[in-house]
Amino acid sequence: MEPVRTCVGCRGRASRAALIRVVQHNDELVFDERAVMPGRGAWLHPTSECLDAALRRRAFARALRVSPSLDFPEAATAQITERYIHRNKG
Template sequence: MSVSGRTHVRACPERTCVGCRKRAAKHELLRVAAVEDACVPDPRGTLPGRGAHLHPDPSCLDLAVRRRAFPRAFRLQGALDTAVLRTFVEERAGLTSTP
C-alpha cells in the first residue's frame, strides 16, 4: 500500500471545450491552433503556440464562434477565420457529402 495515497492508475488529462464549456478527456477534444488570422485544426497537437480545445461537433463550434471564444482563448484581438476548422469538424462529424 502506498503511503502517499496515490494509485497506480494514470490520470487522464482534462480540458474544457471552448464551445459548450464542459470538461472532457483531452483525447476526446480537438485541439485548435491560431495560424495567422485563422483557426486551424491540430489533431496531432503539434502546432506551436496556445491551443484551444473543442468537441469535434458542429454545435460546439457554433457556440464557440457565437461567444467569440477563439480570440479570447488565443489572447488575440479581432475575429478569426473558422472556415478550415468548420470543414474539418463537419467532415469528422459526417455532415458533408463527397461527390
C-alpha cells in the same frame, strides 16, 4: 491520469483525447490534428453544437488571446465539419 481540458463551445470538461485542438497559424485558426503545434490551444468537442457555440460566442479569440476579428476561414469550418463532426455523429 489523463489530462483534462475545457471545451470552448459548451464549457464542459473532458479528457484531452475526447477533444480536438485549435491553434492560430499564419493569422488563421487551424485544427491541430495531432495536438502538437506550438502556441496556445483551444479545445473543442467534435460536435456541431459545440462548434456553432464557439463560433457564435467568438470563444476561440478569447481562449487563444488573439484579435476578435480572427476567425475560421469558411474552408476550415467545412473541413472540420466533414472530417470530425460527421465521423463522430453516431
